[in-house]
Amino acid sequence: MPAPIAVIIPSFNAAHALPATTEALLGGLTDGLVAELILSDGGSKDGITEVARELGATLVTGPKGRGGQIARGVAAARAPWVLILHADTHLSHGWAQAAYSHMENHPDKAGWFHLRFRASGFVPRLIAEGANLRSRFLGLPYGDQGLLIAQATLEEVGGVPEIPLMEDVALARRLKGRLRPLGVIALTSAERYETEGWLRRSISNLGTLVRYFLGASPEELVTRYERQNKRQ
Numbered sequence: 227m228p229a230p231i232a233v234i235i236p237s238f239n240a241a242h243a244l245p246a247t248t249e250a251l252l253g254g255l256t257d258g259l260v261a262e263l264i265l266s267d268g269g270s271k272d273g274i275t276e277v278a279r280e281l282g283a284t285l286v287t288g289p290k291g292r293g294g295q296i297a298r299g300v301a302a303a304r305a306p307w308v309l310i311l312h313a314d315t316h317l318s319h320g321w322a323q324a325a326y327s328h329m330e331n332h333p334d335k336a337g338w339f340h341l342r343f344r345a346s347g348f349v350p351r352l353i354a355e356g357a358n359l360r361s362r363f364l365g366l367p368y369g370d371q372g373l374l375i376a377q378a379t380l381e382e383v384g385g386v387p388e389i390p391l392m393e394d395v396a397l398a399r400r401l402k403g404r405l406r407p408l409g410v411i412a413l414t415s416a417e418r419y420e421t422e423g424w425l426r427r428s429i430s431n432l433g434t435l436v437r438y439f440l441g442a443s444p445e446e447l448v449t450r451y452e453r454q455n456k457r458q
Contacts (some may be wrong), residue, residue, distance in 0.1 A: 229261035230329060231374070232303035233311060236295035237265050239310070240313035241272040243415070247323035248281055248317040248415075255324045260309075262343035266299035268292075293393030293444075297386040300377070308380070314415035317346075317372065324410040326372055335404045336375035339412035349424045350416060358407075364407050370414040378401045378405065389444035391451060395435065396444075 269288030278285040361367035383400040
C-alpha cells in the first residue's frame, strides 16, 4: 500500500529549523507512513530552495500568509492524508504509531498532538497544559500542535482557510466535533516566549484570539502582530 501521509510545512525564513523538524519525522518514513514532504514557502531569503533539495522535499512558493501557504501545500499533495506541521515543531517518538492508529480507527476525524515547549520550568509547563486543556475542552488546537487530517475530511469542511493569521482557529471551528488528541507530544520552540516574556506573550496570544472572536479581520490582526514583533 502506498504511504498515506503528506507532511505540509509552511515556511518563512525558517530554513535553519527544518532539518531538526524533519529528522523528528523519520519514524514515519521508516514505518512507511510518509509519502512526501512539502514545504510551502512565503518568500524566504534564507536559501530555502537548497534546503528543500537537500531534504528531498517538494517546494511550493507563493505570497506570505500561513493559511494560503498551507492551502497551496495541501493542493500539491498526492497522499490521502496530510500532516500540517509548523517549521519549529518536533513530533516526539511514537508519533507514527499514533498516526497509524488514528487513520485506522478514526478516519473521519482530525488529530492533534499534546503541546510541550522546548524549555524547562514551571511556567512553560503551565502554559502548555493550558493549551492542551483549551484544545481538549474547547476544540481549539493551535497550529504548533500539528494536525493530521484526511484530504477527504478537509474537503468536506471547505479546506484550509486562506487567511494570513488564525487559520488554525478558523479550521478548528470548521472541524467542531471532529477533533481528537493523538496522545503524543509535539515539542515546539519557546523562542518567542523567551524573547517577549512568557506572561506577555501568553496575554498577547489570548488578546489576539479574543479580538478574532469579536470580529477583527485576520488582515488587521496580522498587521498588528507583525508590528509588535518588529518592536521586540
